[in-house]
Every structure is written in C-alpha cells, then in structure tokens.
Amino acid sequence: MNFDARIHKLAAILQRHDCPAIAMVPGPNFFYLTGVRLGLMERPTILIVTAAGEVHAAIPALEKDMWTARMPQARTVFWQDADGYADALAQLARQTGLTRLAVEGGRMRHFEAAALARAFGTAPEDGTDMLLPLRLNKDASEIAAIEKAVQISEDALAATLKQIGAGLTETEIRSRLLINMLERGADGAAFDLIVLAGPAAADCHGVPSSDRG
Structure with a gap:
C-alpha cells in the first residue's frame, strides 16, 4: 500500500x-x-x-x-x-x-x-x-486487497463448515474459523468473529458460548 x-x-x-x-x-x-x-x-x-x-x-x-x-x-x-x-x-x-x-x-x-x-x-x-471521504474511494490495490480478503473469508468458512460436528461449542467453531482464515493468508479477523447456534443465532451481537449443554 x-x-x-x-x-x-x-x-x-x-x-x-x-x-x-x-x-x-x-x-x-x-x-x-x-x-x-x-x-x-x-x-x-x-x-x-x-x-x-x-x-x-x-x-x-x-x-x-x-x-x-x-x-x-x-x-x-x-x-x-x-x-x-x-x-x-x-x-x-x-x-x-x-x-x-x-x-x-x-x-x-x-x-x-x-x-x-x-x-x-x-x-x-x-x-x-x-x-469521511478519506477511505470512501478505493484505488486498484485497495480493491484487490478487499477481493483477496473476501476470498480468504469464503474459503475459510467453507472449510469450517466441513469440520462442524455434534459436540462442538460455538467457541470451538469460532476458533476453527479463525485458524482456517490465518492458514489461508489472513492477518487476523477484521472484527470479533460471531458464531452462534440455535435460538442465539438471531442475536446479531451475541457472544459465542463454550457451553456444551
């Protein structure tokens, strides 16, 4: 950059x-x-x-x-x-x-x-x-970086979905998602990853749980 x-x-x-x-x-x-x-x-x-x-x-x-x-x-x-x-x-x-x-x-x-x-x-x-306008218009290198980040995120999510099984907690799934992102070249998550299941999935700002119940 x-x-x-x-x-x-x-x-x-x-x-x-x-x-x-x-x-x-x-x-x-x-x-x-x-x-x-x-x-x-x-x-x-x-x-x-x-x-x-x-x-x-x-x-x-x-x-x-x-x-x-x-x-x-x-x-x-x-x-x-x-x-x-x-x-x-x-x-x-x-x-x-x-x-x-x-x-x-x-x-x-x-x-x-x-x-x-x-x-x-x-x-x-x-x-x-x-x-406000500072980061509004992207140049070619910035667009390329965004496209790369999107691809990494999509590939990591696809890999994580294949790893999900009975008995995994939301926290464990979130950890696997982050690992998959890092393994594919991510520097880190842009924000705290939210992985929720069941009734909690409707909470747009929920906190992943380690509860196996």
Missing part, C-alpha cells in the same frame, strides 16, 4: 476545508495512513497530518522500534511513562508551529483532546466530517 499517497490525499482534504492539520488516535484511519496497528490505551498515541503533507507524532517509547520501521518519515516525539506525556505533546505543538487543530472527534477520547488543547493552547475542532 502507498501510505505516502494516502497522506497526500488527506492533506488535499485538509486544504479544501481550510484546516491546517488534524490529529488522530489509533483506529481505522490511523492504520489506513500508517500501516501501524496499535490499540487505544492509557498512553496517548497521537498522529498529526498537516495540510502541507507533513507527518508528526507523539508515540510511547515502548512502540519506538515498530513505529520508526514503518514511519521513518514522521517527525516523532517519543515519551516514557516516567516522564508523562504532557511535555511530549508540548514539544509536538512547538515543532508543528500550529495554533489551530482539528481532531478525529468520532474516535478520540476526551482526555486526549483535552491534553492537545493544553499543549496547543486552543480547543481543537471536530474534524469527523472531513475524514
């Missing part, structure tokens, strides 16, 4: 909205722009993309090796738990030179937005609507 092209795509969106920069936390858009998969945790992990196409970040030091390998072009401030994140975000504000900032409001938590407000000296704007 061409992550530089994706950064420039976001920069063009920011320019159209007269927005100097937007800050994001780990999630779908963060992964789309960097290829780095991190979870939301108690340590603020901030990615900033400017309208000029610059990439800045404040990253916990324990992620340094992975981050620098995947995002060497980013101007990154790494911070330790012992020092806290306030100084890191203040340094991020100084190196960007920004006084106005949008954030991924539909994903970012209050404590991260508040920390950015303190560091940049201004309350951030909600940039949720700006991000």
Whole structure:
C-alpha cells in the first residue's frame, strides 16, 4: 500500500476545508495512513497530518522500534511513562508551529483532546466530517486487497463448515474459523468473529458460548 499517497490525499482534504492539520488516535484511519496497528490505551498515541503533507507524532517509547520501521518519515516525539506525556505533546505543538487543530472527534477520547488543547493552547475542532471521504474511494490495490480478503473469508468458512460436528461449542467453531482464515493468508479477523447456534443465532451481537449443554 502507498501510505505516502494516502497522506497526500488527506492533506488535499485538509486544504479544501481550510484546516491546517488534524490529529488522530489509533483506529481505522490511523492504520489506513500508517500501516501501524496499535490499540487505544492509557498512553496517548497521537498522529498529526498537516495540510502541507507533513507527518508528526507523539508515540510511547515502548512502540519506538515498530513505529520508526514503518514511519521513518514522521517527525516523532517519543515519551516514557516516567516522564508523562504532557511535555511530549508540548514539544509536538512547538515543532508543528500550529495554533489551530482539528481532531478525529468520532474516535478520540476526551482526555486526549483535552491534553492537545493544553499543549496547543486552543480547543481543537471536530474534524469527523472531513475524514469521511478519506477511505470512501478505493484505488486498484485497495480493491484487490478487499477481493483477496473476501476470498480468504469464503474459503475459510467453507472449510469450517466441513469440520462442524455434534459436540462442538460455538467457541470451538469460532476458533476453527479463525485458524482456517490465518492458514489461508489472513492477518487476523477484521472484527470479533460471531458464531452462534440455535435460538442465539438471531442475536446479531451475541457472544459465542463454550457451553456444551
């Protein structure tokens, strides 16, 4: 995937909205722009993309090796738990030179937005609507990746259905489905797999059971 092209795509969106920069936390858009998969945790992990196409970040030091390998072009401030994140975000504000900032409001938590407000000296704007078109239109490589993922999923499901027999729990079937996906080239499941049987099958957000009764 061409992550530089994706950064420039976001920069063009920011320019159209007269927005100097937007800050994001780990999630779908963060992964789309960097290829780095991190979870939301108690340590603020901030990615900033400017309208000029610059990439800045404040990253916990324990992620340094992975981050620098995947995002060497980013101007990154790494911070330790012992020092806290306030100084890191203040340094991020100084190196960007920004006084106005949008954030991924539909994903970012209050404590991260508040920390950015303190560091940049201004309350951030909600940039949720700006991000909507970012992943809407797919290029050829993205379409090919989606088609490959669909094929892997279908093949894994077909294989799993052949392995189902009396006595297997929903959890065991789910595990077999995931294994079949991984064996066929999947990086993992896009979301928690739901395998339900009997009356529970009507629950669209049910949790697989290990009950053999």
